[in-house]
Amino acid sequence: MEGCSSWEQRTLINELTQGMELAKQLRFHVDSPSSTESQKFLLQRIMGSYEKALMILNWNGSVGQQPQRQPSDPAAGLAESSLSGEGSPPSHHQDQSGVSKKRKVTPIRIQQVRVSSENGTEGAIDDGYSWRKYGQKDILGAKHPRSYYRCTYKNTQNCWATKQVQRSDDDCTIFEITYKGEHTCKQIPSTGTGTALAPASIEKQEELEGSDYPNIHLPQPYGDMLLNYRASLTVNTEEIDSKAMTSPFTFPSTSFGWMERETQIFPSLVSPAGSETNYFSAPPSQKNSSFGVRHNFQHSESDLTEMISTNNTPTNSPLVDLDFPIDPADLDTNFPFDTPGFFT
DNA sequence: AGCATTTGACCTCG
DNA sequence: CGAGGTCAAATGCT
Numbered sequence: 234m235e236g237c238s239s240w241e242q243r244t245l246i247n248e249l250t251q252g253m254e255l256a257k258q259l260r261f262h263v264d265s266p267s268s269t270e271s272q273k274f275l276l277q278r279i280m281g282s283y284e285k286a287l288m289i290l291n292w293n294g295s296v297g298q299q300p301q302r303q304p305s306d307p308a309a310g311l312a313e314s315s316l317s318g319e320g321s322p323p324s325h326h327q328d329q330s331g332v333s334k335k336r337k338v339t340p341i342r343i344q345q346v347r348v349s350s351e352n353g354t355e356g357a358i359d360d361g362y363s364w365r366k367y368g369q370k371d372i373l374g375a376k377h378p379r380s381y382y383r384c385t386y387k388n389t390q391n392c393w394a395t396k397q398v399q400r401s402d403d404d405c406t407i408f409e410i411t412y413k414g415e416h417t418c419k420q421i422p423s424t425g426t427g428t429a430l431a432p433a434s435i436e437k438q439e440e441l442e443g444s445d446y447p448n449i450h451l452p453q454p455y456g457d458m459l460l461n462y463r464a465s466l467t468v469n470t471e472e473i474d475s476k477a478m479t480s481p482f483t484f485p486s487t488s489f490g491w492m493e494r495e496t497q498i499f500p501s502l503v504s505p506a507g508s509e510t511n512y513f514s515a516p517p518s519q520k521n522s523s524f525g526v527r528h529n530f531q532h533s534e535s536d537l538t539e540m541i542s543t544n545n546t547p548t549n550s551p552l553v554d555l556d557f558p559i560d561p562a563d564l565d566t567n568f569p570f571d572t573p574g575f576f577t
Numbered sequence: 578a579g580c581a582t583t584t585g586a587c588c589t590c591g
Numbered sequence: 592c593g594a595g596g597t598c599a600a601a602t603g604c605t
Contacts, residue, residue, distance in 0.1 A: 366582060368597060381596070397596090
């Protein structure tokens with residue numbers, strides 16, 4: 234694997250070098266009256282470079298081998314799940330062949346979702362997948378029970394993603410969601426297929442359970458996200474603060490296999506205070522201006538590990554900008570950071 | 578009838 | 592042995 238590590242090192246150096254070069258260019262642009270577009274572009278690339286470099290560092294520091302698994306490989310999915318996919322029965326008994334051949338690296342991500350609704354706190358939070366509750370447990374020292382969910386398509390599509398939802402003790406409007414495993418299911422929008430940006434295609438189920446929240450079938454959370462940002466809802470992923478700081482705009486587009494889906498975790502909120510109807514009522518024109526929600530989608534170490542592993546297709550192109558997915562157009566479309574009032 | 582949730586029992590791990 | 596996690600029968604809902 235020394236090949237790998239040398240590759241990492243080269244990539245790391247390339248990232249940092251490029252970041253420096255780009256910074257120089259940016260400095261030049263700052264001095265001269267150039268277009269803000271190019272400045273933004275440079276800025277994005279710089280951030281991308283450093284972001285990637287940091288990921289590499291993190292990777293080396295914490296992980297020995299990466300799970301380079303294809304989610305599409307059913308066998309792999311099964312193996313993973315049985316190893317510890319959901320911490321179930323066969324969790325002990327790892328291969329006694331000295332080294333565990335398939336170190337299961339279940340991506341675990343903790344998210345804090347704040348649901349601020351005037352009235353209740355009971356609402357529906359959706360992350361784009363459909364979940365089925367399979368258990369609830371009172372947790373020692375916690376006021377509220379913890380709910381256990383698994384992917385609805387566990388059986389039909391061998392999707393072993395699970396999540397745990399626990400309401401915060403202090404703030405009842407905050408839910409801590411722990412995601413385990415990655416979705417191998419394909420929850421394709423059967424309705425309209427319209428990339429979800431059409432609010433009309435988004436229909437949430439308005440049943441508001443007494444317990445935590447039901448989960449909506451929302452295959453394309455992006456539209457959801459856009460609409461929900463105005464719903465005064467805060468998503469806050471825990472861990473890796475340092476990484477978070479360096480990456481306010483995490484991986485906007487492709488290139489990170491499962492990340493593609495995992496980053497789309499934009500919980501939705503249905504305000505129970507009779508506001509279900511206006512839940513999706515945000516006029517399209519307001520979407521951009523109501524991005525008042527922090528967008529720090531951070532990822533745990535294991536996540537980063539996975540990210541890198543999936544990204545680890547050494548294109549051998551040290552020029553990062555080719556495979557690093559910061560596309561200004563993309564950013565422009567999805568994250569209007571240049572909107573003056575964005576950080577308000 | 579089919580599917581989702583509830584809930585007590587069971588299992589595993591520290 | 593206790594806490595956390597999962598199973599599965601019972602129950603509810605559409």
